[in-house]
Amino acid sequence: MTTTATTPASAVALRYGATALAAAAVNTALGLSAAALDDGGIGMGLTPAAYLPATVVGFVLGVLGWNVLAKRAPRALRVIVPVALALTWIPDVLLLSAGATAANVVGLMLMHLVVATAVVTVGLRRLRVTPGQGAV
Structure with a gap:
């Protein structure tokens, strides 16, 4: 008889909260x-009132999306994560035409990368490698 250990919900919540x-x-x-x-420059998105809620919302939506994909199509994460990150950079680059400086745009792009990294960090712990499937 084999048993599997489960992580208590409080430990998962603590890990997610610490990562966010x-x-x-x-x-x-x-x-x-x-x-x-x-x-x-225009300083778009560079105030705490703009980026802190966006960080939390992006993290939560990313984790939800990760969990859905991890259950249904775990191998798709290899493609979807970088594509989703690249798509979040499009509005950042478009800010250049609205008067944003390169520092503003690069700062926002790096912020998106931080959120994506946080989602991947907690998401990888949820993926389980089963015999015969290999690593995801």
Whole structure:
């Protein structure tokens, strides 16, 4: 008889919360740095009121999407994660035509990368490798 260990929900919630908090902290550092370098730009998305809720919402939606894909098509994550990240960069690049500086745009792009990294970090722990399937 084989048994499988399950992770308590409180441990999972703590791990997710700590990862979201870490992403928010890194995005704060990025936001402050980009705002300091954004001389004469529009500063779009570089205030804590803009990027902190977006970080949390992006993290939650990313985790939900990851969990759905991990159950239905785990191998698709290899393609969907980078494609989704690239799609989030499109509005950032379009800000250049609205008067944003390169520092503003690069700062936002790095913030999106931080959220994607946080989602992948917690998501990889949820994936299980079963015999015969190989790593995902």
